[in-house]
Amino acid sequence: MSKVQQLSVSKTSVSKVAILVLAIVFAAGLFVVGFDQGHIFSVVYGEQAFVDLTIHELTHDMRHAAGFPCH
Amino acid sequence: MKSVLFIVIVIVSGALAGAIHGTVNFAIVEPYLDQAIGIENENLFASGEEDDNPQFWADYEEYRVWQKSGQVLAGIILGVAMGSLFGIVYALSRNSLPGKNDVTKAVVLAGIMWITVYLIPFLKYPANPPTVGETETVVLRSILYILFIAISGFGAFAFYKLSQKLQSNKKYLGLIGYVIFIIIAFFVMPENPDEITAPMNLVNEFRLMSVLGVTSFWISVGIILGLLWNKFDNSKLSPDYS
Numbered sequence: 001m002s003k004v005q006q007l008s009v010s011k012t013s014v015s016k017v018a019i020l021v022l023a024i025v026f027a028a029g030l031f032v033v034g035f036d037q038g039h040i041f042s043v044v045y046g047e048q049a050f051v052d053l054t055i056h057e058l059t060h061d062m063r064h065a066a067g068f069p070c071h
Numbered sequence: 072m073k074s075v076l077f078i079v080i081v082i083v084s085g086a087l088a089g090a091i092h093g094t095v096n097f098a099i100v101e102p103y104l105d106q107a108i109g110i111e112n113e114n115l116f117a118s119g120e121e122d123d124n125p126q127f128w129a130d131y132e133e134y135r136v137w138q139k140s141g142q143v144l145a146g147i148i149l150g151v152a153m154g155s156l157f158g159i160v161y162a163l164s165r166n167s168l169p170g171k172n173d174v175t176k177a178v179v180l181a182g183i184m185w186i187t188v189y190l191i192p193f194l195k196y197p198a199n200p201p202t203v204g205e206t207e208t209v210v211l212r213s214i215l216y217i218l219f220i221a222i223s224g225f226g227a228f229a230f231y232k233l234s235q236k237l238q239s240n241k242k243y244l245g246l247i248g249y250v251i252f253i254i255i256a257f258f259v260m261p262e263n264p265d266e267i268t269a270p271m272n273l274v275n276e277f278r279l280m281s282v283l284g285v286t287s288f289w290i291s292v293g294i295i296l297g298l299l300w301n302k303f304d305n306s307k308l309s310p311d312y313s
Contacts, residue, residue: 013072013306014072014074014077014162015074017074018078019159019163021078022078022081022156022158022159023155023159025082025151025152025155026152026153026155026156026159027152028152029148029149029152029153030152030153032148032152033145033148033149033152034213034217035213035217057134057137057141058137058140058141058144058145059141059145059148059149060138060141061096061100061101061104061138061139061141061142061145062093062096062141062142062145062146063145064100064104064198064199064200064201064281065096065100065104065142065198065280065281065284066092066149066198066281066285067189067192067193067196067197067198067216067281067285068213068216069196069199069204069209069212069213069216070199070201070204071204071205071206071209
């Protein structure tokens with residue numbers, strides 16, 4: 001006689017590569033919104049980026065509103 | 072779940088929740104930011120650093136428009152970032168979370184992360200509006216804030232792992248251990264070095280709106296990721312015929 005048995009198996013198998021990709025997205029996004037003081041654009045614009053603070057000003061209001069330290 | 076699908080639903084849920092966060096902020100936090108920046112401008116005029124003239128106000132309008140226009144965009148970027156962390160933790164802890172479906176499980180985890188990586192760090196280092204915060208201390212304050220988030224987040228994870236090794240009737244000791252640990256960290260970590268010179272009613276109302284905004288993110292990301300996971304996960308309960 002056959003019986004139907006329901007197993008409570010709900011595997012959550014995601015690859016380590018996916019975890020790594022999301023970890024990089026997390027770190028990069030957090031830096032952009034929470035901590036950049038011209039660092040990212042300085043790669044292209046040099047010291048001027050630390051004066052212009054383009055990304056800092058763009059994320060300024062969210063930075064304050066989300067609780068990150070600001071000037 | 073396939074890796075690409077997992078990454079996509081995590082990023083989409085983070086982006087949508089971030090857009091909600093940015094929109095909520097736009098409605099309830101912006102008035103307080105304008106008020107605080109108004110005080111900042113008055114201080115600049117009083118100290119002689121800036122002159123109250125049409126050129127100043129033209130420049131001011133230009134950069135305030137730029138700052139305000141970034142509220143929702145920055146919300147999406149921050150949402151994708153925090154949503155990614157949430158997705159990682161959800162994938163790794165899903166089988167241990169209480170709840171019969173992914174929405175319940177994800178909302179429970181969002182609540183836990185709201186407390187451990189937002190509310191507890193906020194109680195130690197609360198949000199401040201513009202005009203509070205010295206430029207010279209911003210690096211120190213950033214280090215303290217991120218360090219306290221890491222201490223609280225990794226502390227919660229460590230005590231959770233510890234509780235797994237305890238007998239079922241003693242698992243609550245993990246929670247007690249975390250509470251004691253975070254209270255010690257709370258008093259050991261240095262205070263924010265900056266003095267608050269703005270009116271306290273403005274600062275407190277800003278902080279309340281800030282909490283409401285961030286809370287809207289955590290509720291949204293839990294519900295949206297849970298719904299998407301329910302929809303696209305194909306490793307649900309499967310009948311076993313024997």
